[in-house]
Amino acid sequence: MEAVKSINLVKVYHSKETVEALKSVNISIGKGELFTLLGPNGAGKTTFLRIISTQLLLTEGEAYVFGYNVTTQPEEVRKHIAVVPQDVATYGNFTPWEYCYYFSLLRGISKRRVAEKAEKALKAVELWDLRNRPCATLSGGEKRRAIIASVLVSDVEVLMLDEPTSGLDAIARRNVWAVLRDMVEQGKTIVLTTHIMEEAEMVSDRLAIIHKGMVVAEGTPDQIKGLAKERFRVVVEGNLENLGLTENNNHTVKFGSKHIIYVKNEDEAIELVGKALKKGLKAETAPVTLEDAFVGLVGGETD
Amino acid sequence: MNLKVLKDVLVITALKSIPDLKRQPLMIFLIGLISSLPLYFIVVFGGQVSYGLIGAMVSTVSFIGMSAAIQDISWDRYVKIREMIIAMPVHPISYAMGIALAPLVLSAPSLIFFGAIAMLLGGLTLASLFWAAIALILCWATVSSIGFLISTYLIKASPYTLNSIANILGIALGFIPPVYYPEEMLGSFSWISAIFPTSNAASLIRAYSGSLDLPFEMVIARWLILIVTMVVFAFITAAKARWREP
Numbered sequence: 001m002e003a004v005k006s007i008n009l010v011k012v013y014h015s016k017e018t019v020e021a022l023k024s025v026n027i028s029i030g031k032g033e034l035f036t037l038l039g040p041n042g043a044g045k046t047t048f049l050r051i052i053s054t055q056l057l058l059t060e061g062e063a064y065v066f067g068y069n070v071t072t073q074p075e076e077v078r079k080h081i082a083v084v085p086q087d088v089a090t091y092g093n094f095t096p097w098e099y100c101y102y103f104s105l106l107r108g109i110s111k112r113r114v115a116e117k118a119e120k121a122l123k124a125v126e127l128w129d130l131r132n133r134p135c136a137t138l139s140g141g142e143k144r145r146a147i148i149a150s151v152l153v154s155d156v157e158v159l160m161l162d163e164p165t166s167g168l169d170a171i172a173r174r175n176v177w178a179v180l181r182d183m184v185e186q187g188k189t190i191v192l193t194t195h196i197m198e199e200a201e202m203v204s205d206r207l208a209i210i211h212k213g214m215v216v217a218e219g220t221p222d223q224i225k226g227l228a229k230e231r232f233r234v235v236v237e238g239n240l241e242n243l244g245l246t247e248n249n250n251h252t253v254k255f256g257s258k259h260i261i262y263v264k265n266e267d268e269a270i271e272l273v274g275k276a277l278k279k280g281l282k283a284e285t286a287p288v289t290l291e292d293a294f295v296g297l298v299g300g301e302t303d
Numbered sequence: 304m305n306l307k308v309l310k311d312v313l314v315i316t317a318l319k320s321i322p323d324l325k326r327q328p329l330m331i332f333l334i335g336l337i338s339s340l341p342l343y344f345i346v347v348f349g350g351q352v353s354y355g356l357i358g359a360m361v362s363t364v365s366f367i368g369m370s371a372a373i374q375d376i377s378w379d380r381y382v383k384i385r386e387m388i389i390a391m392p393v394h395p396i397s398y399a400m401g402i403a404l405a406p407l408v409l410s411a412p413s414l415i416f417f418g419a420i421a422m423l424l425g426g427l428t429l430a431s432l433f434w435a436a437i438a439l440i441l442c443w444a445t446v447s448s449i450g451f452l453i454s455t456y457l458i459k460a461s462p463y464t465l466n467s468i469a470n471i472l473g474i475a476l477g478f479i480p481p482v483y484y485p486e487e488m489l490g491s492f493s494w495i496s497a498i499f500p501t502s503n504a505a506s507l508i509r510a511y512s513g514s515l516d517l518p519f520e521m522v523i524a525r526w527l528i529l530i531v532t533m534v535v536f537a538f539i540t541a542a543k544a545r546w547r548e549p
Binding site for chain 1: 307310311314315318322323325326327381382383384387388389390391392393547548549
């Protein structure tokens with residue numbers, strides 16, 4: 001049985017204008033998998049997460065968590081999930097310990113086991129030494145980790161995290177990634193949304209690219225990268241005309257004096273780097289990134 | 304209502320009061336201080352202090368009922384803690400009750416202080432304590448329900464707007480109707496006192512303490528008004544409030 005499954009999921013918001021946020025989304029997430037929803041702002045990632053976490057009603061279709069219908073059996077679903085919403089803030093007067101303590105009690109964990117579980121969760125997010133400091137005195141990354149600890153302590157099977165590292169510095173972000181991968185090693189299922197490509201590539205077992213409410217690609221990060229038309233990218237700094245290339249006859253992206261030239265294979269990439277170096281230009285090559293594939297799939301547009 | 308629902312009420316009450324109490328212990332005096340401000344004028348202008356003390360008790364429960372139901376819920380929405388709680392096996396009733404009860408815990412010292420002084424001055428009798436407690440609880444429940452209803456309808460309003468609304472309504476309900484002053488001062492309009500849950504509760508407490516002469520039928524009628532108002536607002540709130548967004 002899948003941990004999370006959506007069948008032809010549709011969500012329409014009716015406010016001043018009608019917005020179709022999700023258009024027949026079909027996603028299956030296996031148990032013990034870290035699945036990422038990747039997409040530009042407004043793509044529908046948060047809407048999907050809010051529906052499967054029983055916060056938002058769907059318009060059409062079905063969604064299940066461990067076989068429980070999110071529309072008709074929300075109480076059952078809630079026993080299996082924990083959520084970290086996007087841009088979640090903390091109560092300034094709460095300490096990380098109090099977050100873990102009270103949230104575990106609400107989860108129905110006995111007082112006897114709370115201390116042990118809170119210690120484990122706080123150590124996992126490296127907040128044990130700061131456990132008694134009010135959140136108002138913690139950094140942004142520490143606050144976010146306090147919230148994540150309050151979710152980890154719950155011991156539920158599915159964790160749903162909406163852009164959990166948004167706004168964090170690189171070190172704090174990597175700490176969070178490490179915690180997430182540890183949770184997956186322990187058999188938890190994680191559903192993550194992000195628009196950070198590196199994050200999606202580093203932590204995901206599988207991912208889906210959502211664009212304008214539709215899944216435009218789904219697979220492992222390597223499979224998604226394989227969907228790019230070209231396999232290699234060459235970054236050249238300087239004038240391309242010296243290489244006999246123009247921006248029109250190659251798939252080229254320009255950032256000031258830097259150009260990314262996409263080529264079909266490694267031989268072509270090495271040849272191009274060689275040419276560039278001979279002309280005294282700076283050049284390097286690498287396989288295409290997830291971001292390259294993503295931009296290719298969503299057509300360079302954002303909502 | 305199962306045991307988990309009741310247990311969660313206590314947990315939410317604790318989480319909404321204990322950390323605040325630990326880190327800002329002076330806040331327990333704050334609500335009492337606001338409610339006791341009119342007492343200063345009563346003392347200066349020669350009014351009955353015992354009347355004012357009952358007014359301060361009623362105004363305290365009214366103010367905290369309104370502010371908790373509006374400010375706490377809007378703040379929880381703003382910091383998105385509410386979203387985390389919705390996705391937990393927590394009943395909405397536990398959440399609402401916990402939120403409403405927490406400030407009652409924080410204001411208990413003020414209530415006890417006002418009650419004790421009122422008893423010393425003869426404005427509250429030992430025999431009337433039970434009825435005073437019931438009237439205060441009903442007043443708090445009614446005003447909290449009104450607050451929850453407002454926060455249900457103003458779901459898109461900013462926390463700052465909702466804070467202002469809560470403060471205006473809290474002050475209006477506590478200070479405009481005859482809560483701190485005798486309803487007889489309104490003359491032929493003294494019936495207005497029965498309309499507002501705050502002044503109605505204050506008059507009932509005074510009637511049981513012997514400082515307001517109300518016929519027995521009128522006492523019954525006032526209890527009924529207080530109970531019906533509470534039930535109506537609680538019912539509308541329960542019907543309109545949505546735990547899950549549509």
